[in-house]
Amino acid sequence: MSMINNTQSLAIHGGVFTQHNSLAVQSLSQSAFERLQKEVAPGAFHNSGERFDPPKCHPRTRVAVIERIMNWVLWKERTNSLVLWLNGAAGAGKSAIAQKIAELCYEAEILLASFFFSRSDPHRNHPKALFATLSYQIACAIPEARLHLEQEISRDPLIFTRSLEAQMVALIVKPLQSLVDSSYFSDPTSPRLIILDGIDEIMEQRSHSKILQVISDIFHRHRMPFIFLVVSRPEQEITFAFNSQPLSELTDHLRLDNTFHPDDDIRLFINDSFSEIKTGHPRKKSIPPSWPSEEVIDALVHKASGQFIYAATVIRFIESIRHRPMERLDIILGLRPVHRDLPFAELDALYMHILSALDDPERTLLVIGLILVRAQFLGHHLSRIPDIERFLGLEAGDVEFLLADMASLVSWEVDGTQIVQMLHASFGDFLFDHSRSGTFSLERKALHAVMAYQCCRNISCSSDVDTRDKDWLMQYPTYAVRNMAYHLNRSELTPELMSHLTQLSFEQLIEDASEHLSLYPEQGRFTPGSIYDTWLGVIPLADRIRPMMTDDSEFYRLRQRFCDDVIKREFDLFYANQPSLYLLLSLTCVTPYRHLSDFRWTPASVAQLTDWNKADHQKVIDLFRLDIFPHSASFYTDIFPGFLQDVSRAGKYTVTAETFARASLKFLEYLSRSRLGALINLRHTPRNLTSRRNRPWHWRKHMRYLDLGARKGFKFHSRFDFTPTPWLRDVRQSHFPKLYFRLRRQQTYINATYIALKSFPKLLRRSAASDQLIASVTAEKPFSQRALQYPALVKQCKAAMVTYVARVQ
Structure with missing residues (x-):
């Protein structure tokens, strides 16, 4: 209210006035x-x-x-x-x-x-x-x-x-x-x-x-x-x-x-969440106490890949009070079809958001697809960025550019190893499910077809690196050679892919490798990752394509040339000076390794038959067991035996009827030896009898180890086979070193005798007429006591001897 009211014609002169505008402020x-x-x-x-x-x-x-x-x-x-x-x-x-x-x-x-x-x-x-x-x-x-x-x-x-x-x-x-x-x-x-x-x-x-x-x-x-x-x-x-x-x-x-061990936190979260569901869910009475199993928990933790969003999404889907938790978990595990609710809607939205920001989604998904479908065997050859770029024919730096917007799903070390890794194991499930990923979905068979095509391209193209360079092997298409058959088996053989296969040529690759090996022969040894080791990927590849091609095709002839070159080079480098090589080659033709067990087929037992030095045991087993070659039936039944019996291919390593006769004579002499090691009675060796008579208390103490061995795993079979377990082998070797090595030598005799008895009849059937062999067969020398432990096999050997004499005379 104004301080002066009802004033008219009022004039004030002089004075100082202060106006406060607090309300305005x-x-x-x-x-x-x-x-x-x-x-x-x-x-x-x-x-x-x-x-x-x-x-x-x-x-x-x-x-x-x-x-x-x-x-x-x-x-x-x-x-x-x-x-x-x-x-x-x-x-x-x-x-x-x-x-x-x-x-x-x-x-x-x-x-x-x-x-x-x-x-x-x-x-x-x-x-x-x-x-x-x-x-x-x-x-x-x-x-x-x-x-x-x-x-x-x-x-x-x-x-x-x-x-x-x-x-x-x-x-x-x-x-x-x-x-x-x-x-x-x-x-x-x-x-x-x-x-x-x-x-x-x-x-x-x-x-x-x-x-x-x-x-x-x-x-x-x-x-x-x-x-x-x-x-x-x-x-x-x-x-x-x-x-x-x-x-x-x-x-x-x-x-x-992983420095902070996220898997442990995710496991704790999942276990606590399932415990809450079993105690607080409206349908808890229908849930057994053991649900879910540890295997299911492990699978969920693995699928989460250290990312909590997957675990949280799974639990949120399962704990819905309007549904049965056990059925919802089955949907997550893929054991039950999805009806209406999408279990990974939140996770899918995240993936779609990241993929929608890609500048080149087609090529980016190609790189991602390579990571998802590459073979585990030698997959490390496609784990680094330079290797991926070389395999796909991309320019240097392309992969980093394509994956730049995928850093939250894919990781790599720019200044380090440059190994590309997927951060979400569930991302692959998303991409391979068209209902979830839509336009970004991937087709497994189509990806494998692309991988097979890239394998063809890498094999046919020569390397830019000079073959005189010692590091040429680093550019060798190891993955392409060894895993091309893997991708072909999982892809649809479209006309386009078949066109690439029919044009596939190993000529340039073989020429480059041969030139490089002439300078660095040590790199050709049969070792994992060597040139020869990777060349042998052609064998399963041929098994896959052979029904579609004729035997006179270029591919078939190149496969034969390749295998012959590999085998002869191996023989020249490591076996040319072995006088008993003919025995191993003869055995390879009549008794493939797969027909005998690992228990029989040991380096010592094979060397016992061939009189090779103890230092050469491993060479014997490497050659005869053929672990260096892929487990392909065509190699054992076609390629290797065919090579050994074709003089135009094997040359001085050819196995002829005369070679079989020499091997038969050698085996017969071995089986007729009068002494192949006396059988050992563990309690009645001369040393133990003397100890029992002079120091009975000491003898009983040591015999306890033998009794313990019988209970723990020493096995004496009807043929006096002796197979100690690893634990008892250590005990036996430390407490009874002499007895242990006598038993080991005894087992070597057993194995060698068994191999000779199994192989002798087969060798005789293919042996040529030989005066020395006929004389040994007709001399009727008695078989050794060791051989007589196998009466059925001895009977077969005698029958084969009668048949041989009748055939050659």
Whole structure:
């Protein structure tokens, strides 16, 4: 009310008047703060009601990583980093960790502000409201800054339309500058932490690096005493920004990988969740106590691949109170069809979001498909980026470019081994299921066809590396040669693929390899990864294609030439000077290794028959057992025997009827030896009898080991076979070394005799007339006592001798 009422024609002269406009100031203040509130994204707060059921860490999980971050927040670590970048694969649980850190710091009153981005929220998938939201929280956390903030907004009401740099200066730097100058933040307990979660969720990719540039300016240009916890996937733009100056000097990287043992946390989460389902679900009475099995838990943990989003999605699907948990788990495991609810809808949405941002999805999915369908055998030859680029015929750097936007699902070390690894085991299931991946789906047979074609191309193309280079072997298409048949067996043989197969030629590859081996013969040894070892992949490949081709095709002739070259080179290098080689070659023709057991076929027993030196035992077994060759039936039944019996192919290594006669004579002499080692009675050896008579107490003590051996695994078969278990072999060797080696030698005689008895009749049937052999057969020398332990085999041998004499005379 006016102080002067009902005045008319009143004039006042002189004096001093003071006018107070407090109501106007209050109205202006409210207008500025209300304008700020309208620009805020309330859903970005860590405790916002709009973020219903935000991701949270399960109790007793993520303990190590949370402790590591809190030590950094509380300055308990010796570090100068003002920015901590928490990064990891998609679905690794980064937001849950950020939520937990925000809650802990909010309770401790050291949280200054936070912003949780989300691509599904139109208010949080862009940076326009970022600094308005942060400044609002700063004003709430530090009331002294509110008046300065309101003044800045009143000074420029359109500040919210300015650039991010201008908003940062006006809404954060200037309102807090006076507090910084007054040493407000020198108190260690003052709020200084700002959390930015999910900046990779921003739709516009250019904004990622822009936000990080603004954060860098806060420190370098304005010297603000903040610390930032930035949480995101390791996308290309974000990684580049953090690795660039000057932000890299201020940043500490913390990656959620296997260092923090995520599988243990996921197993704990799954076990606790299933326990809650069994005790709290409305249909808990129908759930057995043993559900689910440990095998199912292991499968779920493996499928999660350290990513919590998979485990959380599975549990959320199973715990639905409107369904039976056991049936829902069967759907997850693929044991029951999906009817209406899609169990992996949340996970699929994440995958679709990442794939939709690809610049070249076709070639990117080709690289991903290669990783998913490559063979396990020698798959490491396609694990590095240069190997993948060479195999697919890409230029150097293409794979890194194609996978740049897949960093949250695929990892590789740029400066290290460059081994490409899938971070999500469930990603392959998504791509191979058309109902889930849609236009991004992959077809297994089509991928294998592409792999088979690439194998053809790599085999036919010569290497750019000079064959005189010692490292030429590094360029050899090992994977293509050994796994081409693997991919052909799993692909559809389309006309296009058959066209490539009919044009396939090993000529250039064989010529390059032969030239290289002439300079470096030691690289041709039959060892895993050697040239000869990889050449033998042609054999299973021929088994796959042979029904479609004629025997006189170029491919068949090249296969024969290749195998002949491999075998003869091996013989020339390692077996040419062995006088008893003919025995092994004869045995190979009549008794393939697969017809005898590992127990019989030992290096010592074969060497016993052939009189090879003990130092050459391994050479004997390598050649005769043929472990160096792939387990292909065609090799044992066609290629190797055919080579040995064709003089045009084997040359001096040809096995003829005269060779069989020499081998038969050698075996007959061995079987007629009068002494092949006396049988051992464990309790009645001369040494034991003397010990029993002179020191009975000592003899009983040692006999206990023999009794223990009989109970634990010493086996004496009807043929006096002796097979100690590994544990007892150690005991026997340490306590009875002489007896142990006598028994080992005894077993060698047994095996050698058995091999000779099995092979002798077959050798005789193919032997030529030989006066020396006829004389030995007709001499009727008695078989050794060792051979007589096998009466049925001895009978077969005698019958074969009668037949041989009748045939040659």
